[in-house]
Amino acid sequence: MSRIPTTVITGFLGAGKTTMIRHLLKNANGRRLALIINEFGSVGVDRDLVRGCNDADCPEENIVELANGCICCTVADDFLPTITALLDRPNPPEHIIIESSGLALPKPLVKAFGWPEIRTRATVDGVIALIDADAVAAGRFASDEEALAAARAADPSLDHDSPLEELFEDQLACADMVVLNKADLVDADTLADIETRIAAATRAGVGIVRAAHGAVDIGALLGITAAAEDDLAARPSHHDAEEDHDHDDFASFVIEAGEIERPAALLATLARVIEAHDILRIKGPVAVRGRPARLMVQAVGPRIEHYFDRPWGGEARRSQLVVIGQTGLDEAAIRAALAAEFVASEPVAAA
Numbered sequence: 001m002s003r004i005p006t007t008v009i010t011g012f013l014g015a016g017k018t019t020m021i022r023h024l025l026k027n028a029n030g031r032r033l034a035l036i037i038n039e040f041g042s043v044g045v046d047r048d049l050v051r052g053c054n055d056a057d058c059p060e061e062n063i064v065e066l067a068n069g070c071i072c073c074t075v076a077d078d079f080l081p082t083i084t085a086l087l088d089r090p091n092p093p094e095h096i097i098i099e100s101s102g103l104a105l106p107k108p109l110v111k112a113f114g115w116p117e118i119r120t121r122a123t124v125d126g127v128i129a130l131i132d133a134d135a136v137a138a139g140r141f142a143s144d145e146e147a148l149a150a151a152r153a154a155d156p157s158l159d160h161d162s163p164l165e166e167l168f169e170d171q172l173a174c175a176d177m178v179v180l181n182k183a184d185l186v187d188a189d190t191l192a193d194i195e196t197r198i199a200a201a202t203r204a205g206v207g208i209v210r211a212a213h214g215a216v217d218i219g220a221l222l223g224i225t226a227a228a229e230d231d232l233a234a235r236p237s238h239h240d241a242e243e244d245h246d247h248d249d250f251a252s253f254v255i256e257a258g259e260i261e262r263p264a265a266l267l268a269t270l271a272r273v274i275e276a277h278d279i280l281r282i283k284g285p286v287a288v289r290g291r292p293a294r295l296m297v298q299a300v301g302p303r304i305e306h307y308f309d310r311p312w313g314g315e316a317r318r319s320q321l322v323v324i325g326q327t328g329l330d331e332a333a334i335r336a337a338l339a340a341e342f343v344a345s346e347p348v349a350a351a
């Protein structure tokens with residue numbers, strides 16, 4: 001029996017994983033794909049965004065969500081039953097794509113493909129790491145060089161990598177291919193610098209592809225035939241010595257409310273709050289009074305995007321913003337600052 005190829009897509013919060021997957025689904029050319037989506041926050045924003053594609057090549061039942069956690073920490077409980085159920089279908093997918101949470105380490109997930117339940121039935125075709133060129137250019141994954149030098153001088157035995165830097169390095173070290181996304185936001189010289197840095201952190205022979213809005217040829221992404229699960233030793237991780245990692249470094253909560261009246265005011269407040277609290281990611285739909293469509297808000301670091309993505313269906317008009325940052329986030333202050341923007345604290349019933 002041939003094994004079903006599976007592509008693991010990693011990349012830090014907001015790097016563009018969902019955007020690239022939407023592009024992939026739109027260009028599947030009849031290939032029967034299944035998608036497993038994992039999110040760090042407890043609200044499944046991404047599933048909804050992908051479902052919005054309405055693509056015949058990926059009907060709704062082929063999109064499975066693993067919300068509320070991190071795929072690399074819930075492998076046995078959540079991931080194995082989910083992928084087994086896909087493989088057991090009478091008409092199994094031709095290719096499985098896994099979007100791992102922006103905070104997930106890829107290696108524990110790849111390791112799971114060595115487990116008896118799936119090793120004869122699926123293989124990791126490739127691990128794709130998406131890099132947010134804009135965030136790297138802004139120095140978000142680099143440690144503070146001066147502080148680092150001072151700390152080293154004080155105690156050379158300390159581990160000086162920041163959680164963000166460690167994740168960045170782990171995702172690159174496990175990759176079979178790197179997509180340098182958001183190339184539209186960065187100039188050519190900076191892109192070339194980032195490529196040099198990526199090349200130093202990846203295994204030999206790993207290709208780097210530049211992309212804007214995740215527009216990468218499906219032929220380049222799928223069919224790498226890496227069998228990554230057989231090659232784990234070559235993919236070092238900062239967490240190799242640990243049984244598990246529990247994401248103590250990061251915190252997340254969801255702001256649930258009803259409607260806002262003035263999108264511009266909300267966006268201005270968001271910008272202030274993101275800066276003041278060093279928030280990594282905010283995303284989710286917002287209900288705007290008098291507007292039939294949902295306002296989708298997407299903030300990655302200081303950069304905020306917003307657009308009306310689809311009309312509200314029969315569901316209540318509910319604003320839901322997932323907020324993710326490093327541990328120590330002042331949830332009460334953030335909630336208080338944003339609460340003032342909502343004219344209704346409760347979801348508004350469907351008309």
Ligand SMILES: Nc1nc2c(ncn2[C@@H]2O[C@H](COP(=O)(O)OP(=O)(O)OP(=O)(O)O)[C@@H](O)[C@H]2O)c(=O)[nH]1
Binds near residue numbers: 015182214298299300
């Ligand atoms: N300018 C620009 N924006 C992009 C690009 N790719 C994605 N974005 C935007 O970046 C934001 C985050 O994109 P997503 O695809 O949701 O990122 P993600 O990696 O799935 O995010 P998480 O699942 O939260 O980790 C959205 O506002 C996208 O529209 C790109 O190449 N260029």
